[in-house]
Amino acid sequence: MNDSRPIRAKSGTNHEGTSAHNRRVMIDALRINGALSRADLARATRLTKQTVSNIIEELERDGLVGSRDAVKKGRGQPSTPYGLVPQGAFAIGLQIDRHVTRAVAVDLVGSVLVRAEAGLPPRGPSRGTKVILDLVAGVRSKLEIIARQSERRLVGLGVAMPGPFGVDGSGDDPWMMAAWQQFPLLETLAAGTGLDVGLQNDAAAAATAERMVGAAHGLDHAVCLFVGYGIGAGLILNGELYGGANGNAGEIGMALLFADGKSTPLEHRASLASLYEHLSADPADPALHARINDLALRGDPSIQAWVKAAAVDLRWSIHLIETIFDPQTVILCGSAPEALVNSLIAAVGPLLPSIAERRGRTLPRLQPGMADPWSVALGAAAGPISRAFDPRFAAILKDSL
Amino acid sequence: MNDSRPIRAKSGTNHEGTSAHNRRVMIDALRINGALSRADLARATRLTKQTVSNIIEELERDGLVGSRDAVKKGRGQPSTPYGLVPQGAFAIGLQIDRHVTRAVAVDLVGSVLVRAEAGLPPRGPSRGTKVILDLVAGVRSKLEIIARQSERRLVGLGVAMPGPFGVDGSGDDPWMMAAWQQFPLLETLAAGTGLDVGLQNDAAAAATAERMVGAAHGLDHAVCLFVGYGIGAGLILNGELYGGANGNAGEIGMALLFADGKSTPLEHRASLASLYEHLSADPADPALHARINDLALRGDPSIQAWVKAAAVDLRWSIHLIETIFDPQTVILCGSAPEALVNSLIAAVGPLLPSIAERRGRTLPRLQPGMADPWSVALGAAAGPISRAFDPRFAAILKDSL
DNA sequence: CTTATTAAGTCAAATGTATTGACTTAATAG
DNA sequence: CTATTAAGTCAATACATTTGACTTAATAAG
Known part of the structure; x- marks a missing residue:
């Protein structure tokens, strides 16, 4: 019995x-x-x-x-x-990307006080962990110099890396993320820093940043369409970041599109990865970001061709997001070079008709968000601040301790 | 100043x-x-x-x-x-559809105690309002006979009708819903019944029903893909129905698909409306539902052809829903005839690869839900019960009175 | 210049819920 | 038959918000 x-x-x-x-x-x-x-x-x-x-x-x-x-x-x-009081609390944000890792320190109002960057050695966590822990330690000690007593007020370490998490198969990015997926990263970082550690994918981090200090500030329903190496959507629903059942909500870049008789994930068509391929550029080249920004500013025809094609897919993605989420606004942001994102925003209009066309709109259907290599790290740092201080249902419950 | x-x-x-x-x-x-x-x-x-x-x-x-x-x-x-105690509370649910309106009474555990149906006269609310109020009054008095004291325990009137709500342009269904959209329906019903009145679109209502008594029972993250005259998704996110900024979240049927050089809303390709057109059937024919069920059971080739085509779009919709929402499970339900929905479920597999393929799944990726002309009315009735008794963030707040 | 009015903010007591720790009840294991 | 275990109650306490009267400090009006 x-x-x-x-x-x-x-x-x-x-x-x-x-x-x-x-x-x-x-x-x-x-x-x-x-x-x-x-x-x-x-x-x-x-x-x-x-x-x-x-x-x-x-x-x-x-x-x-x-x-x-x-x-x-x-x-x-x-x-x-x-x-x-900005100095009331601090958090560290850590972005783990394919070839690089970035850490920032932010305060209660989301101002970035310290930044640091390091290249990530290949072969994943085995050697990368030390680089990351050193980077975080460096940021913490610089923060302590800038803001006395900050250690005592550190609410956590937020980590952002490309998703999805915990999914069968290695995904389509063999470079290194699969190795990080296997590794007990959060536990290692928690042990290595003594901080509370949280994880988001990079689009979610971008949305968290937009909500704290960007275009989604004060909004309860907004979706950030994030164009980076991949494409993702960061979902602000009912005033909180929505992660889905397993933290993988918003992985829109993995949506398969059918055209010309074959299926292709969205992010193979419109992400930075696709641009790199279009340009036959080496993603690991550290100067690439600036060069693309430059080319975009100058109206380079090869870039323009890619922008035009990508804009078609992004326009449809925005339409789909509006149709499915009915948000107050859609924010287009990215780790892509700013000039490129601006070109995309210019090229993406006019938007497709959707339920977002309603009487009495106050916000534009589409707004530009941050386009900055540091925005994901900022969002990573905004995560612990948000968890510690923003109103949310889970915070009233007894098991949220 | x-x-x-x-x-x-x-x-x-x-x-x-x-x-x-x-x-x-x-x-x-x-x-x-x-x-x-x-x-x-x-x-x-x-x-x-x-x-x-x-x-x-x-x-x-x-x-x-x-x-x-x-x-x-x-x-x-x-x-x-x-x-x-089932008799602890009751609610009335009202479905307003194109040619017909249905009302049900349910109890606290979601059992349907009374059902009633009436044809809706053309020309929308001007004459329809009286039909509806009479229908509701009839259900209430029958309920009072079955369950003494039920009037005292009636927590509200839930209304479900096709969305979207408050959107520019009349949409693509000229028959009558546009007229209902203009009309102050909720106010009229509240005044005419003395009950609290709430509104959902029909996919949301179906999801509400699935959560109370169906496949989403006890789940906090589930999406109901609802195949009716149109197509919609009812979103259960964080244990609550998600409506978006304006109650129109989940209107996936209005998503435009691009194929063969033209754009078509999903629900023109895979909904009952598309089947009716495929069959050259009159949607207003009351015998149509039973006839289609019959044909589907018998493996009618014309139906089978439609099922095969619709399944392609539904398979993709499920993939998209999994990719965007990362739910615990997707539920396929509808006001379509049960045999038809069963055919669709059979034809929709195998599902496309997605982030839903993960180690340690306990629930199937796709589950059958209710396929019953009354499920929307049931969901409409489940709405007030859920609002009155389910845990939700808004219920702790002081302005929820 | 004086007085009435308005609004911000404080004080002390009251209220509403959950918690604590000791106690009672009633079953099974040995 | 007795020890043990678990459900459930009782009375007192703790905690956070509320209430209503009061104080402070400004402007408007005569």
């Missing part, structure tokens, strides 16, 4: 969950609106003045918020706005 | 939010696992035995749960399992 099938249930909550949520809501409000008075916060969050006062006092003790100069606006006692 | 730009913030929560969440978690646990003892509930929800006792007592007072026979399992005091 021992039927010990596991009982599945969501976790309950208690006072601490309530309090944690309210703290996060407060921080979120300050992040979206800038400095606000306690009275404003009370109105916006529907909490009482007293509760807001208590929480603000606590956040101030914790060094997360600080008061600004009082403002007199009309009758009544002048209000004292409170704003986020 | 009067900068009265609105302040945007998420809502805070308080003790009642906590309590509401814990009640919902309790109900959810009983729905997923069947009857459980207080001790089991305490372990599963991570609440204390005492808290669970308090909440169970309250839920029992409210008539939502009831005790079952004590079970002796090993040492210790026998446990008393508590389970949901």
